[in-house]
Amino acid sequence: MGRVVLGVAVGVAVAACAVAAVMVGKRVRSKNKWRRVVGLLRELEEACETTVGRLRQVVDAMAVEMHAGLASEGGSKLKMLLTFVDKLPTGCEKGTYYALDLGGTNFRVLRVQLGGENSSIDDQDVQRQRIPEHLMTGTSEGLFDFIASSLLQFIERKENGSEQSQQMRELGFTFSFPMKQTSVSSGILIKWTKGFAIENMVGKEVAVCLQQALARRDLNMRVAALVNDTVGTLALGHYHDADTVAAVIIGTGTNACYLERIDAIIKCQGHLTTSGGMVVNMEWGNFWSSHLPRTSYDIELDAGSPNPNDQVFEKMISGMYLGDIVRRVILKMSQETDVFGPISSKLLEPFNLSTPSVAAMHEDDSPELTEVERILKHDLEIQDVSLKVRKLVLKICDVVTRRAARLAAAGIVGILKKIGRDGSGGMAGGRRSDTNIRRTVVAIEGSLYTKYAMFREYLHEALSEILGEDIAPHVVLRLTEDGPGIGAALLAASQSTQSVDSVQQS
DSSP states (O other): OHHHHHHHHHHHHHHHHHHHHHHHHHHHHHHHHHHHHHHHHHHHHHHTOOOHHHHHHHHHHHHHHHHHHHHSTTSSSSOOEEOOOOOOOOSOOEEEEEEEEESSSEEEEEEEEEESSTTOEEEEEEEEEEOOGGGGSSOHHHHHHHHHHHHHHHHHHHHTTOGGGGSOEEEEEEEOSOEEEEETTEEEEOOOOTTOOOGGGTTSBHHHHHHHHHHHTTOOEEEEEEEOHHHHHHHHHHHHOTTEEEEEEESSSEEEEEEEEGGGOGGGTTEEOSSSEEEEEOOGGGOOOTTSOOOHHHHHHHHTSSSTTSSHHHHHHSTTTHHHHHHHHHHHHHHHOOTTOSOOHHHHSTTOSOHHHHHHHHTOOSTTOHHHHHHHHHHHOOOSOOHHHHHHHHHHHHHHHHHHHHHHHHHHHHHHHHTTOSSSTTOTTOOOOOSOOOOEEEEEEOHHHHHOHHHHHHHHHHHHHHHOTTTGGGEEEEEOSOIIIIIHHHHHHHHHTOSSOSOEEO
16 A cells, blocks of 8 residues: 555656646746847847937938039939929918819818918818829829819809909919929929829929819919928928928928028029029938948838838838838747747738837837737737737837937938038037027928827937037927928918019029
């Protein structure tokens, strides 16, 4: 009997040891998996590092590329496009002006009444309309006849047969497609994007196509300004604050423009302006520098995009791409460990995680991170992850967003450096010691900036760090609302006081 008891006891002990060994093995494997995840996170943090020193290198590189782009066509990744806008609104414009904003599958018609003093906008009306799909691939006449008809209906409803309806109206036209500007009110379409494919219009004067359609509707209206959305934002910013020298849009895409001295635009030699300056459309999304902290995830995203090696800066800082960078990091961790469970088909699909979802996870302050859990389940079909893993996802969002915001801040300071408004006097690495520092305003808009609080906070923080405590208080980021629409109407107003374009060939 004793032997039986002893045998049972030994058996139980062996079983217990076996169970313990299994448990220890699981614990070791779990630690190893988590160690690998932490290693991948650390690699991401190091690759995305944006020290003040590195950001200042990006600032210098941006200023250098701006100089090169102003010197010659094709001299830089920055196109530095001439807009021929040499006169920005001052706040004293008066009268009623119209604007068209065409930048995608919807277009907007606006009517703005200006008070003539104190930068007042007495009244404004907006109508949004969807463009029928067949017109996006039809003919230029079909598209612009539809727009002109919509504009006519809008005007008739607003003016209702008043005396004003007999007068020549001034129109600002925001056209957010690649074009080569030839004057403040004309430009040639280079190519269509965003689902448009009207072949007979490529190479044509955009404003002429619209003007002809207006004539066919007997609309007494002149296209006074043809601009892109960033220039409209600068116009609106300058209307409210004369210290506004640049504008930045950071939304689904990103771009910037600024007011440059005409004698600094070498490729513009031979042109004269009454103001001595001209707004330059940077197309800064295409900026590239070896100082940009690119990761393997950025390189893979770029390689799989429709435009590899283009828009590198945009792919690192804009709302179109931040969500997919986060998705790629989670996918990499899922491929090398099982902390996220089985790899779902949704996790494998590019752009299944949007930047608004990243923002919602990043700003989840609930104790259990329930919003992170919900979005992982809904957007990527990642089920039942622990709180520890949810905190990991939040950290990934933070790293990717912080890098984007700080690089955007460096881009802004790069513009200020080029025009001598960063306190360095335009010299690399130097700082001005005089106390007569001019107040400088940068107009800014776009959903990533306005709707993502952590992005906005990181951008402001980096701006202050780069500029330093002496200069930062003199630089103001001013939020504008609807620069592409209202700004275009304001540019029509500022141009209407001139009988001819102020930019002319000498």
